[in-house]
Amino acid sequence: xxxxxxxxxxxxxxxxxxxxxxxxxxxxxxxxxxxxxxxxxxxxxxxxxxxxxxxxxxxxxxxxxxxxxxxxxxxxxxxxxxxxxxxxxxxxxxxxxxxxxxxxxxxxxxxxxxxxxxxxxxxxxxxxxxxxxxxxxxxxxxxxxxxxxxxxxxxxxxxxxxxxxxxxxxxxxxxxxxxxxxxxxxxxxxxxxxxxxxxxxxxxxxxxxxxxxxxxxxxxxxxxxxxxxxxxxxxxxxxxxxxxxxxxxxxxxxxxxxxxxxxxxxxxxxxxxxxxxxxxxxxxxxxxxxxxxxxxxxxxxxxxxxxxxxxxxxxxxxxxxxxxxxxxxxxxxxxxxxxxxxxxxxxxxxxxxxxxxxxxxxxxxxxxxxxxxxxxxxxxxxxxxxxxxxxxxxxxxxxxxxxxxxxxxxxxxxxxxxxxxxxxxxxxxxxxxxxxxxxxxxxx
Amino acid sequence: xxxxxxxxxxxxxxxxxxxxxxxxxxxxxxxxxxxxxxxxxxxxxxxxxxxxxxxxxxxxxxxxxxxxxxxxxxxxxxxxxxxxxxxxxxxxxxxxxxxxxxxxxxxxxxxxxxxxxxxxxxxxxxxxxxxxxxxxxxxxxxxxxxxxxxxxxxxxxxxxxxxxxxxxxxxxxxxxxxxxxxxxxxxxxxxxxxxxxxxxxxxxxxxxxxxxxxxxxxxxxxxxxxxxxxxxxxxxxxxxxxxxxxxxxxxxxxxxxxxxxxxxxxxxxxxxxxxxxxxxxxxxxxxxxxxxxxxxxxxxxxxxxxxxxxxxxxxxxxxxxxxxxxxxxxxxxxxxxxxxxxxxxxxxxxxxxxxxxxxxxxxxxxxxxxxxxxxxxxxxxxxxxxxxxxxxxxxxxxxxxxxxxxxxxxxxxxxxxxxxxxxxxxxxxxxxxxxxxxxxxxxx
Numbered sequence: 001x002x003x004x005x006x007x008x009x010x011x012x013x014x015x016x017x018x019x020x021x022x023x024x025x026x027x028x029x030x031x032x033x034x035x036x037x038x039x040x041x042x043x044x045x046x047x048x049x050x051x052x053x054x055x056x057x058x059x060x061x062x063x064x065x066x067x068x069x070x071x072x073x074x075x076x077x078x079x080x081x082x083x084x085x086x087x088x089x090x091x092x093x094x095x096x097x098x099x100x101x102x103x104x105x106x107x108x109x110x111x112x113x114x115x116x117x118x119x120x121x122x123x124x125x126x127x128x129x130x131x132x133x134x135x136x137x138x139x140x141x142x143x144x145x146x147x148x149x150x151x152x153x154x155x156x157x158x159x160x161x162x163x164x165x166x167x168x169x170x171x172x173x174x175x176x177x178x179x180x181x182x183x184x185x186x187x188x189x190x191x192x193x194x195x196x197x198x199x200x201x202x203x204x205x206x207x208x209x210x211x212x213x214x215x216x217x218x219x220x221x222x223x224x225x226x227x228x229x230x231x232x233x234x235x236x237x238x239x240x241x242x243x244x245x246x247x248x249x250x251x252x253x254x255x256x257x258x259x260x261x262x263x264x265x266x267x268x269x270x271x272x273x274x275x276x277x278x279x280x281x282x283x284x285x286x287x288x289x290x291x292x293x294x295x296x297x298x299x300x301x302x303x304x305x306x307x308x309x310x311x312x313x314x315x316x317x318x319x320x321x322x323x324x325x326x327x328x329x330x331x332x333x334x335x336x337x338x339x340x341x342x343x344x345x346x347x348x349x350x351x352x353x354x355x356x357x358x359x360x361x362x363x364x365x366x367x368x369x370x371x372x373x374x375x376x377x378x379x380x381x382x383x384x385x386x387x388x389x390x391x392x393x394x395x396x397x398x399x400x401x402x403x404x405x406x407x408x409x410x411x412x413x414x415x416x417x418x419x420x421x422x423x424x425x426x427x428x429x430x431x432x433x434x435x436x437x438x439x440x441x442x443x444x
Numbered sequence: 445x446x447x448x449x450x451x452x453x454x455x456x457x458x459x460x461x462x463x464x465x466x467x468x469x470x471x472x473x474x475x476x477x478x479x480x481x482x483x484x485x486x487x488x489x490x491x492x493x494x495x496x497x498x499x500x501x502x503x504x505x506x507x508x509x510x511x512x513x514x515x516x517x518x519x520x521x522x523x524x525x526x527x528x529x530x531x532x533x534x535x536x537x538x539x540x541x542x543x544x545x546x547x548x549x550x551x552x553x554x555x556x557x558x559x560x561x562x563x564x565x566x567x568x569x570x571x572x573x574x575x576x577x578x579x580x581x582x583x584x585x586x587x588x589x590x591x592x593x594x595x596x597x598x599x600x601x602x603x604x605x606x607x608x609x610x611x612x613x614x615x616x617x618x619x620x621x622x623x624x625x626x627x628x629x630x631x632x633x634x635x636x637x638x639x640x641x642x643x644x645x646x647x648x649x650x651x652x653x654x655x656x657x658x659x660x661x662x663x664x665x666x667x668x669x670x671x672x673x674x675x676x677x678x679x680x681x682x683x684x685x686x687x688x689x690x691x692x693x694x695x696x697x698x699x700x701x702x703x704x705x706x707x708x709x710x711x712x713x714x715x716x717x718x719x720x721x722x723x724x725x726x727x728x729x730x731x732x733x734x735x736x737x738x739x740x741x742x743x744x745x746x747x748x749x750x751x752x753x754x755x756x757x758x759x760x761x762x763x764x765x766x767x768x769x770x771x772x773x774x775x776x777x778x779x780x781x782x783x784x785x786x787x788x789x790x791x792x793x794x795x796x797x798x799x800x801x802x803x804x805x806x807x808x809x810x811x812x813x814x815x816x817x818x819x820x821x822x823x824x825x826x827x828x829x830x831x832x833x834x835x836x837x838x839x840x841x842x843x844x845x846x847x848x849x850x851x852x853x854x855x856x857x858x859x860x861x862x863x864x865x866x867x868x869x870x871x872x873x874x875x876x877x878x879x880x881x882x883x884x885x886x887x888x
Binding site: 036037038053054055056057059061063064067068073075076077094126127128138139142145146183185186187188398399402403415416417418420 | 480481482497498499500501503505507508511512517519520521538570571572582583586589590627629630631632842843846847859860861862864
């Protein structure tokens with residue numbers, strides 16, 4: 001034991017990073033492995049997707065975060081497979097040996113068996129997802145500016161968000177703000193306020209895990225930003241022209257050029273390696289079923305935490321895939337490793353639910369903090385404070401605060417970059433009476 | 445004339461934007477066309493390339509910049525060709541009619557006939573160039589961390605910058621700072637200070653357009669950051685393994701996995717459309733030769749400004765492709781259009797050279813402001829002030845100032861994101877005695 005005990009942590013998200021930090025004074029060797037070189041503050045990804053923040057603002061380099069932790073090292077690599085007998089993680093063309101393994105590789109977008117929807121309805125899990133969504137949303141307004149046909153323009157100005165959980169609500173709110181505030185005077189051939197923002201939710205109300213009163217408050221806040229909630233409704237098809245919905249009133253189609261996916265995630269494929277190589281059991285969503293101490297049966301040296309884990313809460317249901325769960329699990333596992341090495345008994349993991357927060361556009365939010373339910377400005381300030389507090393890296397906090405203060409005062413959004421134009425011809429541009437005319441037959 | 449006079453501006457860089465702004469009170473219709481939706485503050489691109497700033501910090505949405513200018517509209521489109529007879533700019537599948545055309549589409553990287561070098565030695569013209577360079581530089585340190593062979597590691601830790609002009613000097617200085625300060629304690633298997641940074645310049649000294657004394661000061665500042673200048677030396681080959689150099693001592697090879705190009709730019713291909721369709725004359729670098737009023741012969745209604753223009757300075761030489769030239773030309777052309785419509789005589793364009801500034805790492809710079817030559821901290825503060833003053837968009841100024849203050853105080857760099865891993869297998873990872881072992885034969 002002691003210095004020779006090798007802890008390998010897969011994934012530098014909240015779970016992995018909190019586990020590494022909990023081990024900072026332990027006499028173990030920590031190796032953190034991630035495909036990317038930064039920790040991503042996922043709760044603010046939607047702000048990048050809607051031009052409020054830059055990718056760098058919500059990403060902290062893992063090396064910088066762990067610089068002072070002398071017992072930790074970082075490898076940039078992808079874990080491909082596992083050899084549970086030899087206790088090795090297989091990388092592309094190397095392996096790493098462990099005495100204890102902590103797997104915290106998260107989740108990815110899941111289209112309920114319709115992977116072909118991914119092309120038309122990007123989800124929001126990575127920095128690249130966020131900049132892709134940002135480009136699509138801004139490009140839709142650009143295309144509307146050049147579109148003379150009112151019906152076609154309407155399709156460019158219709159935004160459908162699938163999934164009425166916190167991410168969907170935050171996306172829809174931010175879109176409403178962009179259309180009603182940010183871009184207000186930016187266009188000449190239409191008014192951005194004409195946009196339709198539709199939030200589609202399968203359940204009978206948005207934010208289903210929150211108390212019903214807050215769902216109503218959230219819906220009202222969205223309505224003020226001209227976003228409409230379509231509840232009790234399933235998406236049955238998505239293509240480049242729009243979505244098909246099945247609701248209480250039957251099946252119908254909505255023309256939309258921009259569909260965003262906030263409906264479902266599934267565990268990362270590394271769960272299958274755990275099942276194949278270590279006999280782990282997977283649930284329907286691909287999550288790894290773990291015991292009370294978050295390790296897998298027959299392999300007490302392998303912990304699984306965060307979105308990849310199916311850990312039971314006090315009510316017997318799996319804990320939700322949110323940042324606070326991953327943080328608490330990471331910290332727990334770090335301590336459990338220390339306790340085991342010291343020969344102390346390890347108590348089962350217990351999640352302490354400190355509540356839920358969701359923000360809806362500028363200066364509005366809903367908060368469900370146990371006995372406290374509140375909304376509006378107070379909830380928004382709470383949301384701001386909680387998120388800033390957890391933003392890893394001091395510089396990011398200051399930058400994010402400056403950007404938010406600026407948004408709040410000016411209704412502006414700074415990070416409005418559209419990605420590079422595709423190699424092929426650009427999207428169809430059509431005429432405007434004075435400045436832009438449809439191209440007449442080929443020139444001499 | 446009056447409201448019916450249509451001014452079309454191609455390119456939203458310094459030239460195009462200053463021209464559009466100079467027309468803000470004129471009774472004309474302004475249409476600004478750009479492939480991208482943002483104005484890019486190119487003098488700070490090297491800061492994005494070296495992780496000091498985020499792309500959003502140096503990019504201002506064109507629509508936001510021109511929001512209040514009611515006589516201006518913005519189109520996101522690429523100008524493909526010109527019909528000088530009908531006075532039309534041809535877009536992908538539409539055209540735009542003009543009465544006056546201002547072409548300010550800039551320059552692109554130029555490899556002196558060796559386009560194959562582009563793959564190995566990215567230049568620094570676009571946001572994507574900058575994030576690509578950032579990924580390569582950070583990835584080189586990551587690869588060095590995993591490389592057990594000392595010689596191969598040395599190639600990862602050797603950075604070659606080709607071209608000793610202001611961009612090359614700024615890149616080399618920023619690389620020196622990254623190696624000596626930013627990443628100091630981030631790695632476990634080598635010290636970033638072991639890195640070699642080599643700045644290769646064809647001329648006998650770096651910063652050839654500056655007074656000789658400042659070249660020496662700049663070289664000393666670079667040496668303090670462990671960057672070495674190799675002057676009087678040409679690059680004769682670049683590939684994935686390094687560069688071949690031909691200097692006073694003959695031809696030799698330097699092993700390096702990261703080569704950056706700051707040596708040459710050529711005018712944008714739209715110059716060829718001007719030559720083909722409007723009889724414009726191009727110089728050796730593809731720039732359009734313009735008259736004293738910056739219009740092209742036989743087409744007084746077509747102005748060419750910025751990096752695309754070959755305009756003679758007071759000394760008979762073409763003006764350099766720098767931001768102040770483009771800004772002054774844009775402002776001049778805007779006024780010339782107003783004067784012409786009012787029937788007033790248009791004076792020839794005269795560039796007023798306010799000096800040159802280049803920064804070298806943290807808190808050092810050289811300034812050549814006419815009679816004033818200075819260097820060190822005073823020049824750095826001047827540089828900071830001048831660049832902040834011109835940063836378009838208030839929010840960006842505040843953000844950039846916060847980031848710089850933070851760098852200055854902590855030697856940290858926030859925007860250290862490496863792009864997504866390639867789809868194929870990741871770069872070769874080799875063993876380290878304790879944590880990472882070379883993969884043994886395929887597993888059972």
